[in-house]
Amino acid sequence: MLEIKNLQASINNKTILKGLNLTIKPGELHAIMGPNGSGKSTLANVLSGKSGYEISGDVNYEGKSLKKVSVEERAQRGIFLAFQYPLEIPGVNTNNFLKTSLNSIRKSKGKKELDTLTFLKLVKEKASELGINEKILSRQLNVGFSGGEKKKNEILQMKILDPNLSILDETDSGLDIDALKTIASGVNSSRDSKKSFLVITHYQRLLEYIKPDFVHVLSNGKIIKTGCGELAEELEKTGYQKLN
Amino acid sequence: MMQNLEINFKQIDKIKKITKEEKNFRIKNLESFKASGFPNKRQEDWKFTDFKSIVDSNFKELDAQRVSSNINKIDLLKNFEHNYVLLVNGNLHSSNFDYEEKSKIRINNYDKSIDYEISKNPLICLNHALAENGYSLEIDKNYKFKKVLVIYNLFTKDIKNKILNNKNKIKINENSELHVIEYTINESKSKFINNVYENIILEKNSKFKNLFMQNNKSDGFFHKFIKNKLSLNADISNLIFSSGLKFNKIDIECDLVEENSKCNILSALFLKKNEHQEIKTLVNHLAPNCKSNQKIKKVLSSGSKGVYQGKIYVKDIAQKTDAYQLSKALLLDDNAEFNSKPELEIYADDVKCSHGSSSGNIDQDSLYYLMTRGLSRKDSSKLLIKGFLNEVIEFIKNPSIKKFIETNLEYQINEY
Structure with a gap:
């Protein structure tokens, strides 16, 4: 699904990722943990295609290089990034946005665009699965949403767009326990043998609800340790400091 | 350089059935216009717009003679x-x-009253000197319009190098209500100037909504001065959606003469290549407990220019005034220009007045966020532009009119 080799990324002449290697196979869920400033969000941004970074190394997605692939094309090919800080977009109705988004992805795959009724039915179904109040979807995108609502809205978008590779950038930060469970159930119910996940988090807490296949520790732009679920628990006790 | 604007005193002689007073009024105004000529940047109210040089560079001649009004048919909305x-x-x-x-309704040819002072605005003087057509509409008291009134403002193919001076009046009597859409249709492919003076009088408890838009792009140069006068509890809303014009200046002066009167001036505009759109306002709070709200939003693309000059004046007796003014511009490229001049002049001490103005580019982070959802850069920009303008459109309550305005704006944005 995703193969990253010796990825280096710098911004404003500051190198953030310093030779990162990571392979994610279909059906796998990988967690990346790491201290502040280790490059977690940069990794998420680079994978989504955000501009402004100088990049070297290889990133292959479904066997093809992502070099020169635009942000929207990555999304159309099935890469989804749940934002750490979802943006507020005034004046843009959430449902309209979701519909435009879904239809541009469907269109790029040569699928028929969904009409409003079918779309609303889909949204209703996914929202109730996640226990999200539909009413927020008729509001402006993320405007006036609580922190939890914003994150839930990201997961709802993930459910609706149905990507192959979902990257969750600290989706759990700032959430109460109920919202955390919602996010986790959103991820768990999407898991199957074809879909892959990259979950970026600070804390082990989320991983109590989402069982990762692999846990990586990112520090100073490199993965310094890889293990299974127990590694997260160990980190929780010992902290990152001891690994260095 | 424009050689000759064919205006002389003889033209006033041609106006039929004219009283001596009216003739004097016209001549006085014409003299005033001739003394200053078309307005230029030296005048404060025109500091961002050199109308004189615009006229000079676009017209070799200008003819102020009245024109015929024969048409075959018009397609109604x-x-x-x-x-x-x-x-x-x-x-x-x-x-x-x-x-x-x-x-309950009276509509006539233009109002002939001459009780106007000489204006500082030369175009108003020119209008007072020469206007001999337009309309005058009066609504009786206690009458609420059931349907909207569309004023089709049609300019015919044969209009060329003309300066058309029109004078309109709307009077809404006590407890009455009217909603107007002024819809400009321009069939002329040539340049011309339309110079309008509009007088709007709202009596006690009356309500008026005035929405401006046009159906197509146009090479016309439009200047409109609107005088609003509001009595007790009267409520006026001016909604300006007239993009797509080569030159358009709407100058609104609103007198809140009696208590609890309310004035809204809202605008959502999308300007393209070489279009110039200017909104100038003066809201006079002359009595206590009045409310005014101005919100101007402009999206400016290549080479377009947007201007907002907004002033709030609060008289010493106008306590508990609540006045708000905001102008925001979204600049889509470096060649677009937005000028804003907010002004407050306050002589009362117990008031709530605020103003703000901002201009900027499309937010790159928002753009990125939308693109990570599979939308192209262009579609994301369009969505953000629509979002930016939406706040003003939300003000329209009637769903079919709202849809109509939305579609029209969307059409303009999609051409971007």
Whole structure:
């Protein structure tokens, strides 16, 4: 699904990722943990295609290089990034946005665009699965949403767009326990043998609800340790400091 | 350089049935216009717009003679049921009030009153000197319009190098209500100037909504001065959606003469190549407990220019005034220009007045966020532009009119 080799990324002449290697196979869920400033969000941004970074190394997605692939094309090919800080977009109705988004992805795959009724039915179904109040979807995108609502809205978008590779950038930060469970159930119910996940988090807490296949520790732009679920628990006790 | 604007005193002599007083009034105004000529940047109210040089560079000659108003047929809007008034080159052509009680409505040719002072604005002087057509509409008291009134403002193919001076008046008497859409249709492919003076009087408890838009791009140069006068509890809303014009200046002066009167001035505009759109306002809070709200939003693309000059004046007796003013511009490229001059002049001490102005580019982070959802850069920009303008459109309550405005704006944005 995703193969990253010796990825280096710098911004404003500051190198953030310093030779990162990571392979994610279909059906796998990988967690990346790491201290502040280790490059977690940069990794998420680079994978989504955000501009402004100088990049070297290889990133292959479904066997093809992502070099020169635009942000929207990555999304159309099935890469989804749940934002750490979802943006507020005034004046843009959430449902309209979701519909435009879904239809541009469907269109790029040569699928028929969904009409409003079918779309609303889909949204209703996914929202109730996640226990999200539909009413927020008729509001402006993320405007006036609580922190939890914003994150839930990201997961709802993930459910609706149905990507192959979902990257969750600290989706759990700032959430109460109920919202955390919602996010986790959103991820768990999407898991199957074809879909892959990259979950970026600070804390082990989320991983109590989402069982990762692999846990990586990112520090100073490199993965310094890889293990299974127990590694997260160990980190929780010992902290990152001891690994260095 | 413009050689000759064919205005002379003889032209005033040609106006039929003119009293001595009216003739003097016209001559006085013409002299005033001649003394200053077309306005230029030296005048504060025109500091961002050198109208004189605009006229000079676009017209070799200008003819102020009145023009005929013959047309065959006009396609009425089918989007919603409405009454209509048809103006052809500013002349009152016909009207239809089939949805209303006709006895409550009077519509006539322009109002001949001459009780105006000499204005500092040369274009107003020119209008007072030469206007001899337009319409005058009066609504009786206690009458609420059932349907919207569309004023079709049609300019015919043969209009070329003309300066058309029109004078309109709307009077809404006590407890009455009217909603107007002024819809400009320009069939002329040539350049011309339309210079309008509009007088709007709202009596006690009356309500008026005035929405401006046009159906197509146009090479016309439009200047309109609107004088609003509001009595006790009267409520006026001006909604400006007239993008797509080569030059358009709407100058609104609103006098809140009696208590609890309210004034809204809202605008959502999308300007493209070489278009110039200017909104100038002066809201005079002359009595206590009045409220005014101005919100101007402009999206400016290549080479377009947007201007907002907004002033709030609060008289010493106008305590508990609540006045708000905001102008925001979204600049889509480096060649677009936005000038804003907010002004407050306050002589009362217990008031709530605020103003703000901002301009900036499309937010790159928002753009990125939308693109990570599979939208192209262009579609994401369009969505953000629509979002930016939406706040003003939300003000329209009637769903079919709202849809109509939305579609029209969307059409302009999609061309971007």
